[in-house]
Amino acid sequence: MQGLAEVKTAKGKFIERKYLAILTEPLQFSGTLVYTAPGHLEKYTVSPKPESLVLDQDKVTIESKATNQRRVLALQEYPPMWAFVESFRSTLAGDLATLKRFYRVRLEGNETQWQLELKPTEPNMQAIVTEIRIGGSRNRISSIEVTESQGNRSVMTITGDVQ
């Protein structure tokens, strides 16, 4: 955690696969992630359609170039989404206090190969998300795996982290 907190900026490529019960095949998204300490995160999706998602403080701004739409969501109005967003933002920031506000936290492995297991504490969140596992090595995050209550699952792998 200490190591993560020291990271000021980070940039990487991501590939995210979502296995959703309502879909017959997984959705695959890819693009880049840019993180600036302490809590600013930008996710630029390139494929299948260009879209940007900017997380700053308590606002998520989603902008789609294809439909030319811009939507601003205040996280605190959507508690489950907020908890979800904090799982990786707080991990990136090394902010254990915020993580513990939403999750029961367990750390496994060693410094070169660690895994953070987060289980939601709030009933509302529990109804949606069962578990979030974040894997990494030293001060880098390499994967985020989310298991949802209705059998939905998503796996994001992050590579090519440039410090």
Added chain:
Amino acid sequence: MTASARWPIAAWFCFILVCVVVVSRTQISTDLSAFLPRSPTASQQILVEQLRNGVVSRLILIGIEGDAPPSLAQTSKRLAAQLRAQKTFSSVNNGEDISAQADREFMWRNRYLLSPAVAPGHFSVTSLRAALEEDLQMLGSPAAILLQKVLPSDPTGELLRLIDQFVGQAKPRVEDGVWFSPDGKRAVLVAQTQAAGYDIDAQEEALARIRHAFMQASGTATAQKLLVSGPGVFSVHSRASIKDDAWRFSLIATSLVATLLLTLYRSPRVLALGLLPVASGALAGVAAVSIVFGSVHGITLGFGATLIGEGVDYAIYLFTQIAPNVTPRNTLARIWPTLRLGVLTSICGFSAMLLASFPGLAQLGLFSIVGLIVAVAVTRYVLPALLPIDFTVRAANTLAPAVNAAAQRAAVLRYPLIGLVVLAAAFIVMRESALQNDSLASLSPVSMRDQALDADLRRAIGAPDVRHLVVVTAKDEQAALEASEKIGALLQRLSERKLLAGFESPAAAIPSVAMQRTRQTALPDEAVLREDLAQAQRGLPFRGGLFEPFIRDVAAAKMQSPLERNNLQGTGLALKVDSLLVERATGWAAMLPLRGVSDAPAIARELAELPHGEVVLLDLKRESDELYQTYRREIINYSLLGAFAIVVLLFMSLRAWRRVLGVLTPLLGAVIITWAIFTAAGSALSIFHLVGLLLVVAVGSNYALFFDRRTASVQERERTIVSLLFANLSTVIGFGLLAFSQAPVLHGIGATVAIGAILSLIFSAILISGSHPEQVAV
């Protein structure tokens, strides 16, 4: 005491008893709109209705500050929870999700009848395909968590569209789940009272409940501060300040005048007698207003103080003019004709107010007239019998020669004074048009600081600015809704052209039946939808049969009977509709409040081109300014009428133009100079100043008439003039104190009369006493 002396006292006693009974049953009304006129134009009528009980009048804006955001948020939540449990408030919103839940539920169930997007082609293969592709994209974002749940029933995103439409883009900042001001230092809430804004008692109760709930909600966090604003709050505060001021100043005035009189009379008994006419007059005045109007307005009571000013004079004239070894009865017989003429003149002045078309002023007029008649009657018939036989005011005896000498010398100033008055008149003519015209706001005592707080809270909450409102009138509810839909479509286009930021419409929550039918027609048949959806879905990874709930809901919506107003029950939307769609005496009116208007004239032009003729863009500020000007003109007209009546009365009594002119000149001079003083201070004469000038004429006419009166001896003249000085002092004390009041009504009248009364006396001395120095011999 002889039998003939006893009768008037017995009669007075019975009269007072009756008055006490009437007054004890009197209802005190506090409806500030009593000071609004009865016969406005159509759009002014809507304005007055809005001010009285429109949605705008029911809003209470609440701010909590002085602590860290999490604690403020906690207080906000507790406060909101407490207030929601009370019937006083029809809605309390602090940004928490719960307040929107019933609304969301309603929107969800009726999304296909409510959504403006539902039109022919909205469910075509191409449109469905685009919607589904967008859904897939959204599933990649954190919003997927929420989207998955509604997607099978709402793939075209009607719910999101509706939520966006109601919330608009102007969302307050949210911290810890509740609304905050943009700087994050103040938690904000908005409450809507069940009671109308004009019901000040109910508003006061609502405020007390908010304060009480806040005390409990903030608990030990004593640093937290509660701020409240809104029209109801203003009314409550202004009533309180008028009531406080009227009370406080009446009390101070009474004790100061009493001290003055005690020093002069050196007899507590005579002092008590001196206050008897005023007290009787005030009591009778309240009783008369109560009988004629059914209730007495709080502000009318506030004028008790002003009555002290003139009513006390009558006793002073009598007491001070009693020479040693002359009975009160003989003295009274001597001064009665002048006193009577003075009272009649005052009554003429006040009669103008009786005719005013706003009940508040009419009450003031009746109160003053009845009060003065009773005061003078008590002076005439009751006081002489009660005064000690050998009573005389010693101070008057010692002061008299000096005062009279000064009055005689004052005549030197005659021509300079006339010159000064002419100059002042010219000054008024030059400056008056350049002065900022007063607005309706000057009738309500809202301080600049309170107004700034109101604007701050309003911005933070994103409440519609109360200024612009599109009003459409129609023969029935449906027609009003249909018109709202057409206007809404136009406003939508205009907001895309940035002429305004946004608007609200009753039709957004409850579309007209015609519109709902149109949307139902646009919904495809089940078989068609099923086939088109299958085609649109081709190649996309949605599970087979996933959208069955969607197909089912569309089919149900197609068959559903149209929504009516009572379907909204229990939602926040009901409230919105109730306030925006109202039945009026002549039909129905729908109101569409506008936000962020940048070009009102352009909007008005576009609206004028709509086929519906009954559409008005109300600029509440402009309308209320015009309303105020109407009052002002009315007061001026009636004042001139009163002045004319005074001239006629004086001519009938004095029967010589020269004397009439002699009496009127000092009064006219006093009015002009007083007016010029206010003009020089940079304020146009408000309604209250005008009423004050009327009072100057009423009070000042007494001085002029007494100066004009022929006297039998030098001593008598001396006593007369001293009595005027004392009477003037008491008037200036009474009104001068009111000038320190924060309430414009009391401040305006107080300052005007205090200045005008002094000037009337001085000018009478200068202009009249010098004009017939030989009269002593007459």
